[in-house]
Amino acid sequence: MKIIYKDGHVDECPQDQELHVIRHTAAHIMAQAIKRLYPEADFAYGPATDNGFYYDVDLGDQKLSDEDLANIEKEMRKIVKENLPIKPLHPAPRRGREADGRSPGALQDRAYG
Numbered sequence: 539m540k541i542i543y544k545d546g547h548v549d550e551c552p553q554d555q556e557l558h559v560i561r562h563t564a565a566h567i568m569a570q571a572i573k574r575l576y577p578e579a580d581f582a583y584g585p586a587t588d589n590g591f592y593y594d595v596d597l598g599d600q601k602l603s604d605e606d607l608a609n610i611e612k613e614m615r616k617i618v619k620e621n622l623p624i625k626p627l628h629p630a631p632r633r634g635r636e637a638d639g640r641s642p643g644a645l646q647d648r649a650y651g
Contacts, residue, residue, distance in 0.1 A: 542624060561586035569593050571613035
């Protein structure tokens with residue numbers, strides 16, 4: 539399996555890292571799906587873990603139901619079928635609240651909008 543490294547070069551992924559890379563990519567796909575369904579979503583942290591992946595997401599007063607989670611998964615499947623290019627994002631460092639009032643955690647959602 540080939541992967542894109544942080545510096546932008548593409549190379550073979552070490553076999554012992556493949557599952558982590560797949561989970562990392564799935565976290566980004568999930569964030570993109572959430573952003574499509576909930577444009578107001580504000581993202582904080584979303585790592586791959588030993589057991590899967592997650593994202594801390596602020597949806598304001600919105601609480602997710604089992605049906606919402608199923609819709610997010612359905613949107614993730616659509617995104618995968620779109621076969622969008624995966625490109626590294628190298629944003630400038632940010633500190634504190636931005637001039638536009640967005641929290642520092644909002645940085646991630648700009649890659650998925």
